[in-house]
Amino acid sequence: MNPPNFLQLAISLLAAIGLGxxxxxxxxxxxxxxxxIxxxxxxxxxxxxxxxxIQMLTILDPERGLSKIKEFRNDLQNIEDCKQEVKVEMLNSVLFANDEVIRSMADFVQNPNYASFxxxxxxxxxxxxxxxxRIGEDIIKILVKSDNNSN
Structure with a gap:
């Protein structure tokens, strides 16, 4: 190999390594x-x-939920405040949630029940x-009732 070709090869290899x-x-x-991100x-x-x-469960069981939610969110004073907050959260979720989450939240806002929860x-x-x-409404109701019985 003559010197100019060797030099070109060496420069090419160094350039490739550097660019790599x-x-x-x-x-x-x-x-x-x-x-x-x-x-x-x-x-x-x-x-x-x-x-x-938590806000949705408060809407479903206001008697139990309001006292607990006020510990963390003193601006939520009644069930209407919670309903409004869930609507606001649904609007905000457009920024980060997938379509199915937004759709199911909209169903809950229109008809708050354990099935939509x-x-x-x-x-x-x-x-x-x-x-x-595969957890269904029946399991959640059992959990909520057993939690209420422990209080």
Missing amino acids: GIFGAYFQSRFQHQKG KEDIHQLKRKRYGSIL IKTASSMRKDLWGKDT
Whole structure:
């Protein structure tokens, strides 16, 4: 191999390694940034969904729920405040929730009952964890009743 060809090959290899390193660093940085965004969104969903479910249960069982919810949210004084807050949460959820969560929340707002609560909780669970549930209205009623009996 004559010297000019060897020199060209060496320069080409060094350039390729350098560009490969630059591209690798860029894509690694981009991947980490996207991962951080997804983790932030997941945390937001967990917090919002938990809060929404508590407010929905308060609407379904105001006698028990209002006293507990006031410990954390003193601005929610009555059942109408909770209903309004769930509507606001539904509107805000357009920013982060999937379509099924929004649809099931709308069903609950129109007709608050345990069946629509279960549908909403199930769609939230699937949005967060990708898991379906077979828990039905009967199980939630048992949980709520047993919790009331312990108080």
